[in-house]
Every structure is written in structure tokens, then in C-alpha cells.
Amino acid sequence: MLENFHIQDYYGKIITTVILIIVIYILRFILRKVVLKFSEISLKSDNRSKLIIKYFNSLLHILFVIFIILLWGVDTGQLFGFVGAAITFIGVALFAQWSVLSNFTAGVIMFFAFPYKMGDRIRIQDKDFPIEAEIDDIQAFHTILITEEGERISYPNNLFLQKAVVIL
Known part of the structure; x- marks a missing residue:
């Protein structure tokens, strides 16, 4: 050989x-x-x-x-x-595990086209659970929000692309 x-x-x-x-x-x-x-x-x-x-x-x-x-x-x-x-x-x-995949994809999209940045105060327009908070961190699958009361909310990235968000 x-x-x-x-x-x-x-x-x-x-x-x-x-x-x-x-x-x-x-x-x-x-x-x-x-x-x-x-x-x-x-x-x-x-x-x-x-x-x-x-x-x-x-x-x-x-x-x-x-x-x-x-x-x-x-x-x-x-x-x-x-x-x-x-x-x-x-x-x-x-x-x-479609929600994991959709959050991951949304995380990539948010990196390039997300109009918000860490430190922005926002209001998420959700009729069932409206949130007013500051963006603390944006990660691959979720975004960490901190309310005025000091609550830390882990908000899925795919919902950021689905809900109306207002910068305060």
C-alpha cells in the first residue's frame, strides 16, 4: 500500500x-x-x-x-x-424545544437590530402583564430587567420581538 x-x-x-x-x-x-x-x-x-x-x-x-x-x-x-x-x-x-431555539434566534437578531441598550428604561406593552423596568443585561436567550421595586425579571428575547416596547 x-x-x-x-x-x-x-x-x-x-x-x-x-x-x-x-x-x-x-x-x-x-x-x-x-x-x-x-x-x-x-x-x-x-x-x-x-x-x-x-x-x-x-x-x-x-x-x-x-x-x-x-x-x-x-x-x-x-x-x-x-x-x-x-x-x-x-x-x-x-x-x-422550540422556545429555546426562538429565544436564541431572537438574541442574535437583537444584537444587530435591537434599538434598545443596557441602561434604557422601557415599558413593555402587554395587556396581561405590563412591565416598566430598566434593561440590566441582554443575553443570548433572555434579557434581565430591573423594576423600580428592585425586582429582577428574566424576560425571554422572543417576546421582545413580539411585544410593543416603549423607551421612557
Whole structure:
């Protein structure tokens, strides 16, 4: 088996892999700078920007693995069958926990398009449970609000996108 192995046959794939690794690290660096700059301009918290950077890095790593698999010619039929089954299983599990997924998605949306920032006093227009409070922290799944009475309320992020919110 080793007598048929010639490193020269793999130079193209090795060079392409090295280039792909360099591109991934450059993209990670650029995305980090862009997210941190956006965070600084829009007065977002450092914790939220670190979380968004982690999401982007995870996406880049997944894309890297897919490109490497395609580049090196792994039997994609069996691999994609396994991945498809795994994604289906995970999808069913997440569907069972749709509120977690919707809060996570809302947290990402709120990072880029949320008009409020920490320290703002707000009123959530909810006929059953109106809330007037100050935004203490905005996290991936929920936002921490503090009322005038000192109560700490953990408010789901997906409800922020569904309810009318007034800045006081």
C-alpha cells in the first residue's frame, strides 16, 4: 500500500488545505473586528459581542469541515446520509424545544437590530402583564430587567420581538 503512495499526487490538495486554513483564520479575524466595531458603535455589551463572535466562528468551522471533506474526496454518500440523519434527530429535538431555539434566534437578531441598550428604561406593552423596568443585561436567550421595586425579571428575547416596547 505504501509503495503506491506518492506525496506529489497530493500537493494540490495540501496547498488548497493550507490556503483554506489561512482564509478561515483571516475571516475569523475580520468578523471579530467587524462585530467588535459594531458593538462599540451601537453600545452593545462585550458579553453579547463575544457570544456573536462564537456563533460566527462555529459556522466558519462547520464550513471548513465541509470544504475539507469535499476537497479530499471522502465518500459523501455515506457521510451525508449520516449527517442528514443526525441533523434530522437534532431538528426533532430542537422542535420539541422550540422556545429555546426562538429565544436564541431572537438574541442574535437583537444584537444587530435591537434599538434598545443596557441602561434604557422601557415599558413593555402587554395587556396581561405590563412591565416598566430598566434593561440590566441582554443575553443570548433572555434579557434581565430591573423594576423600580428592585425586582429582577428574566424576560425571554422572543417576546421582545413580539411585544410593543416603549423607551421612557
